Amino acid sequence: MTIAPSTSDTCEQLLLDNQVCFALHSTSLLLTKVYKPLLQKLRLTYPQYLAMLVLWERDGRTVSEISQRLLTDPGSLTPLLKRLEAEGLLSRTRSREDERVVIVQLTEQGRALKVQAREIPQCILGASGRTVEQLRRLQEELQVLRGHLQDNL
Template sequence: MTTDDTCADLLLDNQVCFALHSTSLMMTKVYKPLLKKLGLTYPQYLAMLVLWERDGITVGDISARLLTDPGSLTPLLKRLEAEGLLNRTRSSSDERVVHLQLTDKGRALREQARQIPGCIINASAQTAKRLSALTAELTALRKQLHDSL
């Protein structure tokens, strides 16, 4: 089966969405063995990254930062709490608000995670500068897409 030039814009390999999706899948596969050593899944790692940036935030704060629904974070955060990495505490002034506080074990895990960015640079065969530029481009694209909604 051949594709004429008028349908080139519908070829899978010409879709930015597929390039992003398939790259995300590969990135997650590269992270998996690195995170297994830390006892974390990729979504848990993302949550921990946010908490290492700003300890003591609320579930709503972390949800906004990760662009996800707060309800979908609850099981993930409960598992992190069960692992002894964080504490969840309901606000005394508003029981709907849950504060997240890293434990000593959660803060210590940050030191173990420091090697991960270097591993990603090595796996990507890119320079840190190039990956930083790519991150900036993707962040700008994400913002533009968000603003278009």
């Protein structure tokens, strides 16, 4: 004889607040809202900020390297990079060895923006209500989760 799960068990598993995906999604939305006024001072959107972070780590990356680092599609990254180029923050040039490869480099203005962005992590820390250690542990747990999810794609 097969015992069917009770209605309450099934419904409990499907409650929105019991979903890890919703906890991550809603937190991400709120975190982006906290970033918004900070980034407006720099005239950057959140996705543009992420691209700038990658270039501030190491300048002269290819579009492919940036998209891999951001876990995004190179095609969706290109319009974002074009806007940053139009703002004078970076330049895009085709590789001499392989014209399919586009190399992205910060301009002087793009490098100078890094100095203005230095206050942002401290502002996010303050808004989080967490300690540096607590956020680092959370970040490590999320990176492990991300790795497992990537492995299961």
